[in-house]
Amino acid sequence: MSTKKRKLIPMMEFRTVKRIDNSRLVRHVEPARQRNLYKTAGVGGVVALFFLFYIFQHFRCIDLSFQLEDLKAQRAQAAQLNSELKLEIANLRDPMRIDVIARKQLGLTEPLPTQMREYEEPSGMQVAAARFVRRGQPR
Numbered sequence: 001m002s003t004k005k006r007k008l009i010p011m012m013e014f015r016t017v018k019r020i021d022n023s024r025l026v027r028h029v030e031p032a033r034q035r036n037l038y039k040t041a042g043v044g045g046v047v048a049l050f051f052l053f054y055i056f057q058h059f060r061c062i063d064l065s066f067q068l069e070d071l072k073a074q075r076a077q078a079a080q081l082n083s084e085l086k087l088e089i090a091n092l093r094d095p096m097r098i099d100v101i102a103r104k105q106l107g108l109t110e111p112l113p114t115q116m117r118e119y120e121e122p123s124g125m126q127v128a129a130a131r132f133v134r135r136g137q138p139r
Contacts, residue, residue, distance in 0.1 A: 091097065102108040122130075
């Protein structure tokens with residue numbers, strides 16, 4: 001029973017307030033320890049810059065590979081369009097197609113032998129004279 005009574009009785013505590021003025025205290029830092037701290041911070045900064053540069057290069061490489069893939073796709077599309085346009089040009093230049101358009105849409109026929117004349121090739125003097133006359137005429 002005595003142990004139970006001891007637990008129930010509150011203990012008295014006293015607090016004392018001491019005002020301590022620490023404004024006059026100056027912490028002394030050893031110069032060797034200060035240099036060691038600066039060296040460690042410098043090495044850490046250099047390592048951090050190295051890793052930042054490595055990460056920049058890595059992501060730049062990834063970005064450039066995506067750009068390269070886009071350019072390859074654009075080049076493939078341009079090549080396909082070029083081949084389609086070449087086929088279209090070849091189709092438009094087909095002599096049979098031109099003949100069909102000339103006969104059906106424009107109503108053209110082959111010239112009759114009486115509609116054609118053959119001329120002799122002019123000599124060099126005649127060509128030079130014709131050029132001289134053309135240059136002298138006002139346009």
